[in-house]
Amino acid sequence: MRESEPMIDLALYQPDIAQNAGAILRLGACLGAAVHIIHPAGFALSDRNLKRAGMDYLQIAALSEHADFSAFESWRIAAGRRLVALSSRGIATLPGFAFRDGDILLLGRESAGLPDGVREGADALVRLPIRRETRSLNVANAASIALFEALRQTGGLPGPG
Numbered sequence: 001m002r003e004s005e006p007m008i009d010l011a012l013y014q015p016d017i018a019q020n021a022g023a024i025l026r027l028g029a030c031l032g033a034a035v036h037i038i039h040p041a042g043f044a045l046s047d048r049n050l051k052r053a054g055m056d057y058l059q060i061a062a063l064s065e066h067a068d069f070s071a072f073e074s075w076r077i078a079a080g081r082r083l084v085a086l087s088s089r090g091i092a093t094l095p096g097f098a099f100r101d102g103d104i105l106l107l108g109r110e111s112a113g114l115p116d117g118v119r120e121g122a123d124a125l126v127r128l129p130i131r132r133e134t135r136s137l138n139v140a141n142a143a144s145i146a147l148f149e150a151l152r153q154t155g156g157l158p159g160p161g
Contacts, residue, residue: 008147010105011036012036013106016111018043024107025050031147032151032156039066080102083104086143088113098153100154105150
């Protein structure tokens, strides 16, 4: 881990929609968070929609690709990083959860969320409080809200530009 500044990463589990992945890569570039794509993805990383949403920020985004969840988990465990899964089935709510430097925020597929086995293997399950009559937020919106809060708590928000 970097010694000088707090680090929070984002991980996308088998993302379906290139535009959302592009928006999350742009988010990571703007806030200094690495983004991990856990394959298989529902699009090629060269997809023009990914580039349209990520704009020129893709050139400065810190992107890592993992062949599958097992490969990601091997890397994560070796790195000693805590996995915080965002899920509508989360036990803790975002405002009450204590993030730590080095956490990885895991987001599920837009079409299906996280499978039970992946969700059960997370160190923590966190949900964003939304109105009862709604199911979920767009994955890029959820990533933005959760990453901002995690960086706020750990002192990792970028300074004035």
